[in-house]
Each structure stands twice: as structure tokens, then as C-alpha cells.
Amino acid sequence: xxMRASLLYKNLLREKYILIPIIIFSPILxxxxxxxxxxxxxPLKTGVGPSLTEPTxxxxxxxxxxxxxxxxxxxxxxxxxxxxxxxxxxxxxAIGLAVGVPSGYFNGRVDEVLMRIxxxxxxxxxxxxxxxxxxxxGSNILTLTIVIGLVGWPTLARIVRAQILSVRERExxxxxxxxxxxxxxxxxxxxxPNVILPLIPAIMLQxxxxxxxxxxxxxxxxxxxxxxxxxxxxxxxxxxIYVGAWWGLIxxxxxxxxxxxxxxxxxDGISKIINPKTxxxx
Amino acid sequence: xxxxLAKRAFTSLAVVLTVVVLTFILxxxxxxxxxxxxxxxxxxxxxxxxxxxxxxxxxxxxxxLVIYLSMLVSGNLGFSITYGRPVIVVIFERLPQTxxxxxxxxxxxxxxGVVLGIFxxxxxxxxxxxxxNAIVLIMYSIPAFWLGLMLIMVFAxxxxxxxxxxxxxxxxxxxxxxxxxxxxxxxxxxxxTLSTFLIATYTKLTRAxxxxxxxxxxxxxxxxxxxxxxxxxxxHVFKNVLLPLITVLAIQLGLMVGGVVFTETIFxxxxxxxxxxxxxxxxxxxxxxxxxxxxxxxxxxxxxxxxLIYVVVDPRIRTGAFT
Numbered sequence: 394x395x396m397r398a399s400l401l402y403k404n405l406l407r408e409k410y411i412l413i414p415i416i417i418f419s420p421i422l423x424x425x426x427x428x429x430x431x432x433x434x435x436p437l438k439t440g441v442g443p444s445l446t447e448p449t450x451x452x453x454x455x456x457x458x459x460x461x462x463x464x465x466x467x468x469x470x471x472x473x474x475x476x477x478x479x480x481x482x483x484x485x486x487a488i489g490l491a492v493g494v495p496s497g498y499f500n501g502r503v504d505e506v507l508m509r510i511x512x513x514x515x516x517x518x519x520x521x522x523x524x525x526x527x528x529x530x531g532s533n534i535l536t537l538t539i540v541i542g543l544v545g546w547p548t549l550a551r552i553v554r555a556q557i558l559s560v561r562e563r564e565x566x567x568x569x570x571x572x573x574x575x576x577x578x579x580x581x582x583x584x585x586p587n588v589i590l591p592l593i594p595a596i597m598l599q600x601x602x603x604x605x606x607x608x609x610x611x612x613x614x615x616x617x618x619x620x621x622x623x624x625x626x627x628x629x630x631x632x633x634i635y636v637g638a639w640w641g642l643i644x645x646x647x648x649x650x651x652x653x654x655x656x657x658x659x660x661d662g663i664s665k666i667i668n669p670k671t672x673x674x675x
Numbered sequence: 676x677x678x679x680l681a682k683r684a685f686t687s688l689a690v691v692l693t694v695v696v697l698t699f700i701l702x703x704x705x706x707x708x709x710x711x712x713x714x715x716x717x718x719x720x721x722x723x724x725x726x727x728x729x730x731x732x733x734x735x736x737x738x739x740l741v742i743y744l745s746m747l748v749s750g751n752l753g754f755s756i757t758y759g760r761p762v763i764v765v766i767f768e769r770l771p772q773t774x775x776x777x778x779x780x781x782x783x784x785x786x787x788g789v790v791l792g793i794f795x796x797x798x799x800x801x802x803x804x805x806x807x808n809a810i811v812l813i814m815y816s817i818p819a820f821w822l823g824l825m826l827i828m829v830f831a832x833x834x835x836x837x838x839x840x841x842x843x844x845x846x847x848x849x850x851x852x853x854x855x856x857x858x859x860x861x862x863x864x865x866x867x868t869l870s871t872f873l874i875a876t877y878t879k880l881t882r883a884x885x886x887x888x889x890x891x892x893x894x895x896x897x898x899x900x901x902x903x904x905x906x907x908x909x910x911h912v913f914k915n916v917l918l919p920l921i922t923v924l925a926i927q928l929g930l931m932v933g934g935v936v937f938t939e940t941i942f943x944x945x946x947x948x949x950x951x952x953x954x955x956x957x958x959x960x961x962x963x964x965x966x967x968x969x970x971x972x973x974x975x976x977x978x979x980x981x982x983l984i985y986v987v988v989d990p991r992i993r994t995g996a997f998t
Contacts, residue, residue: 509686509689512686512689513686513689513690513693514693515929516686516687516690516929516971516974516975516978517690517693517694517929517971518929518932518933518967518970518971518974519929519930519933520932520933520936521932521933521936521951521966521967521970521971522697522967524936524951524955524963525698525701525963525964525967526701528955528958528960528963529701529702529705529712530705530706531706601816605818606933608818608820609818609820609933609937612820612937613936613937613940613952613955614956615955624820627820627821627824630824631824631941634824634827634828634832635832635839637832639828642821642824642825642828646818646821646824646825649818649821650813650816650817650818650821653816653817653818654812654813654816657812657815657816658812
């Protein structure tokens, strides 16, 4: 996948639908960045209003059982979700590259061993492993982030490997190799730039997975007690729905859904921009 | 074919071994006393001493590993303090309910997903296809825990046509038939919750597979021979589209585990998933570890069985044309 910037730009202009996820996702991104200015109350503060009030002008998303402002919770929840997603995905990409690049480049026995490891890690039920690790090491946001990164890399490693296999035999790589460049130099200067771009759709999926796992863990009551999270709001709301409090369920749930839908759409859109031919088929 | 199966069997065994060694190491590097982690937080000091002896925690680490492995091989996953019974017994009591829920969801999503995918592919890029794509995107993105709660709120609280949870009404008596209907009634919402993601996956894959196979030369030839559309689809298309779904199902099983945990917890479904959450809540470490090891082994076994089925039904692998 070697592509000139101008061609990429042309595809970008044609693929207008990519604006949809960008538009629906931007409020969440802005909420995460400017949470301190947007949210009227601190995320963990209770008793800022009466218990379980419907959405009103004072509390536009209503309040929870303990009188916490759900709008503030959702705004700060965006920060937690995106923080966990970005950091854990960066870790997953780093490991994915560290495993995928040598696997694809050196081929042979290295490849065989590394890919068996990928198969094995991929077959471990990752969600239970995450819960197991949280139980053993405590539910701290950093632990959770690292753990999500540690289980997320195998798919990325596979894609990197496949990409490298197709790039390493290309003429420009052969030419550089003939000029006497070291494998390390070839990997970093010539191959890596051609691997990152096709990796973006998979990165989007991994970000979505991280958002899902983070909120899921908090939803089970296993999240960091000092940090607000969409899953935690849902966890609290899951008891209040029996007395008719729908608002605690709707708003954080919509936030998660919008985030994951826009990440999926972004992934689809980007893969169409990078690779218009194969995308048209599916 | 044998080489292929041997490779798959090796991977499955490697998964189980990795999980076992991983739990062994993690329990020992985790903060806190390994003996407490192996006994459970509710254990008495006397019992912790018993466990210390049983697992050989005063012996060198490699001897501990041998002891642990030989315990596992003999089916001993430890003892659950909160249930007062061996972990394996507790898991097996919960297993049938989980199999009922997972099995129903798989059948449901396979049936719905394949039909939707075929219809979407028939008029690819038409309005119906676009509509299905939009629905699939939402179904694919919706978190199971949120969907489950929404279903409870709408169909069990506002419009109370389904029970809020459990598997069967307490104190129900009557014949097998009323019992069966009662369980079925309780199964509807959890099964919808668990299948949603799978339906989306199957629809997507069936659609993509159909579009690809329909563009193949042998399909064009089949039409050119004058076969009816039904004939072409039945004889030449469906097999090539549906067979790969078996492998996908096996891969999905591992991912489904998370959905099972949420669904069972939300609907108080008495299966292994809700058992895990209870075990975490009571800090019943042996039970948590046991469920992790047991689930990994089951998923690996299911993967291997899926490979076996694939080999049996796909002549290309059976004859070695494909590895």
C-alpha cells in the first residue's frame, strides 16, 4: 500500500460520508477535552440536587439516586472513556508493531513462533482475563488501561505482519536493500510508513473495544471508585429504572453508542479512502 | 488434513496451558498472600494453612507448578468457600443454563443473520441493503449491558410483557410443558440481548460472502447453463458462503463470553457468567480462577470442534488442497 498524498486527498474529498462520524463524535471529544469548563459540577459530587429528578433546566440530564448531576457525570465520563481508549490503544499498537514487524520482515521461524503466540493470545477469552487481572491487582484506572492494551494487540500484529509481507518484496525496498541498508533501517524508514495507514481502521475498532470494556468493567461495579465513567453512571441507573428513572440510562448509554458508532464509521470511511477498490465490493 | 488438524489441536492445547501457567504466575505476583488468593478472602486462618500445605506454597516454585498442574489434570479447580463445594461442581451446576442461553442465541442469530445477509446481497446497494446496513451498524455497536437494561425498562417495566429476570418463576408447579413455556418466557429478553451483536456479525459476513461468490466465474457459468436462480443459489452459492461462518462462530465464542457475563448479570440468569460476577463480589478467588481456566478450556475445545466440523464438511481441506 504505497499511495501518493494527492491521491489520498482526492479519495478523501470523494468520501464525504466520513463527515458524519466526525460531526457526531466531535461533541464527545470536546466534552472530554473541556470537561472542566462544560460540566456544572465536579463528577463525583453528590447532593447537588434532589434525588432522582427528571431532566430540568437546572439538571439537563436529571440527577441520580444520590443527587449527583448526570450531565456532569456524562461529560467527565467522556474524558475517562477517551483517555482509557487512547492510552490502551497506543500500547496495543506499540506491541502490535513490535511483534508484527519482525514477524513479517524476517518470515521463517521467527514468524512461525510469533504467529503461534498471536493465535494463542487471540483465543484467550479476553474479558474474563481482564476481570481476573482487576480482581488480583485492584481496580485502578491505570491498571485497567494497561490490561486493555495488553489483550488488544494480537489482531493489530496480524495486520501489520500481512502488510509487511506485501511491502517487503516491493522494488523500492529491494533497491534500498541492494544499496546495503541494514534491516533495522529498512524497517523504520521504508516499511513502517507503509504499514501505519492500513492499520488505522483496525485502530478505530480497538478504540471502540476499549471504550466498551472500560464502561463494561465500571458497569459491573469493578471500576476505579475515584473516577467517573459512563459505565458507572449506568451501574447506578440500573437500580433506579425500577422506580421509573429512565434518564440515568438513556444519556450515558447514548454517549457510549454514539462513540462506538462513530469509531466504526470512521474505520469504514478511512479504509474506503485508503483502499477504494476493495472497499467497494463489501 | 492431518497436519492442519494437528496444528489446530496444538494451538488449542497451547491456549489451555498458557492460561493455566498465566493464572499460576499471576496469583503469585499479585499483591497479597498467595495462600489467601488460593483460599478466598472469607477463609479462616486455619483453612488458609490447609491451603498453603495443599498447594505446597512452602516448597520451591517449580514444585508448586507441578502440584498445581497435577491438581488441574485430575479435575480439581480448587474449593469455593462461599459455596462450600468444589469449584468444578459449582461451575457444572451453572453450566446447563449458560448453554441454554448461548445455544438459543447462536441459533437465533445464525437464522436471522443469514436471511438478512442474503436479502441485502441480492439487491446490493439498493434501499433495502442500505437500511439493513444501518441497522447492522447500530446492532454491531450497541453495548450488551445497555441493550439489556433498555429491554428491561421497556418490555418488563413500562410494558410488562416479559419478566425482569431469573430463569423460571419461583414456586411454579405443573407439568413439564408449563415449566418449559415459563423458561421460554424468561429466555426471550436475555436471548435478544446476547444475539444482537451476533446477528449483526452474521448479516455482515453473509452479505459480503454472497457478493463475492456471486461475482465468481462458476456462478456466471451456472447461470449461463440455464439454471434457475434458486438452483444456482442452492447448488453453488450457499455452501461457499455459509461454511466459513462455522469458523467465525468459533472465533466469536471467545468474544461472546463478555456478552454472556453482562447478559446473565443484568437478567439474574443463573449461569456461569453471573456466577463469575458473584465470585468477584465475594472475593472468592478460587472460583474466579476456576471460571477463567474452565472458560478458556471450553472455548479452545469449541474452536477445535469447529475446525473438525469444517474439515468434515469442506472437501478442499479434507483432500489437502487447502491448509
